[in-house]
Amino acid sequence: MNHLEVAPSAGRAVRSVISITLVCFAVSMIDGFDTLMLSFVAPLLAKSLQIDHASLGRVFGAGFVGTVLGSLIIGPLADRFGRRKMLVLALVVTGGFTLACAFASSAGTLAALRFLGGLGMGGAIPPIAAITAESASSERRSSLVILMFIGFPLGAVVGGAITAALMMKFGWPLVFLMGGSCALAAIIPVLLIIPAATPAEATIKPALQDNNGLAGSLLARFVGNLFAEGRLAATFALWFGVLASMILSGFLVSFMPTILNLNGVAPDRAALGAVVINVGAIVGALLISLIVRRGAPFVAVAVSFVAGAVMVFTLGRVIGAGNAAFGLLFVVGACIVGGQLTFPAIASCLFPTGVRAAGVGWTLAIGRTGSIIGPVVGGILLGQNWSLGHLFLAAALLALFAALGITLANLWRPRGDGTLRHKPFAKFMMTGREVSNGKH
Template identity: 35%
Template structure:
């Protein structure tokens, strides 16, 4: 009896597989908007509540802390109960959290709501990474995972443009969260309709009705149903947290976590502080939001470029080169750009390299863990690594509050992505053929 995972890995992708990857990409785009919604709203929040940069840096980081917890806990849950129910649960959390954020009246309440929202975003990232990898064939896996990761800046571009419009129309930062809540809720029926449970999960975990669910998907994709499930691979039947640190996996887990941690520190400093920096230079909040949109335009182009290059060469050297160049671009952001055009250009370049590296890094993560550890492994890397994401905006706020110049802050926080590139260059790269 042939393993359905081998069939999926070998044969051309059916349009329903493409649809599932498309929804995973759209869900990551939703993550992109939800994460950066606080950045679009931050100038209005700071003005209305009169908070300083140190306090604002903490608010900007709260959902990143939640993302770390959510990726770690819900990522492992996705390996136990399935990718699909995890995604649906995360959508509910995100929609409720965004709606609640629009009602916040002080820093403490808003921080709590953003922490809650981050739980859903983190779990979503881990689950969608697994969906993109497991719904793709082996030939296109790098491409599909990188495209999925590229949804993040696309969400920030489209959502950011809409957020800037909404802010301009209403003048209230709360409207950004209200819009995000409604948009998130719309994806619940879309996921129920277009995203089946992955065959890799069903074969590995064998929940009740696994064969029927696999055959339903096989038939929908124009393939012959199975008479029975393939034999159980006893060596892969049970997975535990300790498996991430077993011989052969320990260095993979540790180096990927360090890479993600360090790179996210630089990436989220840039993405979270752009609007406030631009406003402090004398520009209106909608214009500041526009600079952030340009950063994500660069990010989207960078992720597409990484996707294309992944079909021509190994993805790891692409990511390493992007991180080294991202270090230069983030450091350059603080070096004397004072016109809107100049700020937009350097933000676009910074987004190109930092998000190109992020998109490629998700492909490296997906290929470095086998199916029974994939969502959980992604969750461990993202969960611990998100501490770096949270640390970036907080460090930026503390440095600014203590009078450190923008030029020096940019150089200091750009070093994270440099460290990430060095750590990734030390990783012994591996690639699993089917799951």
């Protein structure tokens, strides 16, 4: 009798988790498309509005800065005021300002609109990562968050294909209209399927109000107690790894077509380099999600980055070897960019409910900063005529730094019982309140 009574309830719970994850996956896809759509329309847009390369670069930069600030700001606000509320706000901001881009008539206007829209684009991921994590069991949390975030590059790939099919026929404004409309339309399933508050969210405000030590300042409240309970060293180690890996991928995705072309690959085939990396990323993230179905992804991702370092170093020696180079690009995408798609899941494991959205948001902001630094530094090094051997050796070292950061984050993160894995850092990572209370 008990089995018959429990089974329907368990089935409803599973269906609820699947529905919530699918909605978050759809938001992730839309966010990926809206974030990268400017890359798809840039050539036609520049010609239509007579925008030079420098001005177009400022438009790109404005959007990137907006996404960084959006992640930093909306993550903590989602912990404070509710995941669903902030997700709806992010979608409204993304949709409204993306629609407005379709009517922009100058580079300055477009840059301002992309900056404002970027606040919503960057702010959408922290709430959906927290919602997905808190809807799942602890055993399935990492794999579901990874699967959810695969929607981001998939949205870019699908959006790029749709753009290529429609833009030449209907013009670049249609791309912005489509992206903005999808963001606004996503509000409906968000309100219908995602609960106003997860059971875990009920513990957030009391936990924040109870901490009179770290939350004593305005900055500490805004950050959301990220470093409390022994997370300081683990958090900085994670951010070090995230920054190193995103500098690497920002360089690879931005300049791989150029490097391939400079080494004898025809321009039309060289353009496929970035596509191959992203397809590899999706496959790599899927494999990692299968490996970590019942655990945290730290170890699997660290191993993936070490393997990626070897592949990147090898790539520098076969870059002009035609199909062999494309095969290595796929593996590099799977190891490096596929590993990066687990960052929201890793942050969801490191940060507890009360600061989960803030932790994911700040982690992604660090990563997006790296993806801005990568192309800038890569361009400087290419301009100084670095040899491919030296260039890809430096890239491989970045992958090893990423593996080191993830490994140290796993070593130093608190255990489930609140104690620290690395004893010499225990006192250093305590909050002021814990030290004053004599907790050792």
